[in-house]
Amino acid sequence: MTDTMTWERFTPGQRLARFAVYLGAVSLFVFSLSTVEIIPEFLYDAPYQLQDLFTRMWPVDFASYTQENIHDALIETLNIASLGTILALFLAVPVALLSANNITKSPVLNWCGKFILVSSRTVNSLVWAILFVAIFGPGALAGTFAIGFRSIGFCGKLLAEALEEVDHGPIEALRAAGAPTVSVLLKGYWPQVAPAFWGLALFRWDINVRESSVIGLVGAGGIGVALDTALNLFRWQQVALILLCIFTIVIIAEIVVTKIRQNII
């Protein structure tokens, strides 16, 4: 028989460090809870309020779908999402080329590209919408631009990553054949990133359908405007219909995108 060997997964130092991390996490949670300032009366009241809201929403006011032009608002939402996605793709391509470090060799330009991508993403679509409503006035145009500018970051970043991950072999072969840079981009890079490009375009359109139904709250067109109006007028049955419409359209968009991705890519 051999002597008893001791084995422990962590050293005492590591165990102490792990305990410190757990303790830190718990205290952070308790601290944040204390800053939320929960009012107990409202919290106890919540189930009753929820029930009340639902009774006021019932029955769903299906008649207003045509009467109050909710159908048109819904179509406008889809248009904003689609046009915004197309705008984003056009704007994202040059920025992606700028920030891919295997295509643009200058770190300064890469940094500029990445800066554009990050600024597009850090600004929320509602904030973009407020900005463009100020510029173009309320309506679908502002919404389209808001969706477009918001999506540059997402599309550009993913496209730049796809560009950076291409197989360098074919690129080298085309350069060795004396192809000009743009031809190398078209015949060497594009065929390799095309599946990723169409994939991210569809994915972004799916996201944009959801985003464009919200930006109407600040007047940037689409079903959000109808929702805002209905909320302000306490037409809860109409609110219920609009929420149902948004839900349906988002589900349909999701199904369509999944189907297309399965069949094309």
Next chain:
Amino acid sequence: MSVENTIKGNGATRSLLIENLEKEYVKGKPVLKGLSFEVSGEETVGIIGPSGTGKSTLLRCINRLIEPTKGSITVAGQDITKCSGKDLRMARRHIGMVFQEYNLVERLSVIENVLCGRLGYIPVWRAWLRKFDQADINRAFQLIEHVGLGEFATQRADSLSGGQRQRVGIARAMMQSPDVIMADEPTSSLDPKTSVEIMELLKKVSSTEHIPVLINIHDVNLAKRFCDRIIGMSKGKIIFDGTPSELKDSHLSEIYGGEDWLS
């Protein structure tokens, strides 16, 4: 093969002259230490040597995918080392290159991969819209037939086997109407039988196109069997340059080191 192509190949212009070529990746540590040789006519030259001795660097210096540090490289009478920008692109069109990993654009068809050999000759908008010259398209089909892939012309490159892909790579290089073809380990990813077929094809290309072919190769026996001339490199220097029959075990032991493996 097209008529004008044969006329153009008058031997004298289809040559490669390398003088005192040096390459340092890190200053003071040369990988290539003053190489000089000349290749012309329909010569098939096998470059042998251990891994890491600078064979690939040598080929990539010739078309300036890698910048040479010193020396001159003359292809068809033009000093490549003095070219830059557009001139370099124009010069590269006359140097065909075949790669170990084939380097095809996987998602394009065989015919389009072969037509990619013309990208240096056609404007960008034509490449974009796939408006290739009819003459180029005809020649591409001829070449695909020539390398034995007639029935695969419209298939995607990623549906082909290794040997077939390498044939496409060779057709693409020929499509450039080059003055010299360089092959960087063209058989290293292939099985022995396919390797022989590819070497036969390269040999045939040399004689039908009337151009010299430079082949980096690991397999000494293949090199001896198919090449008219062998250049043996070791530690960045040429230490053998002669016909396969002149290459003796003593040379091989000098190139690769040791002699136990020779039997």
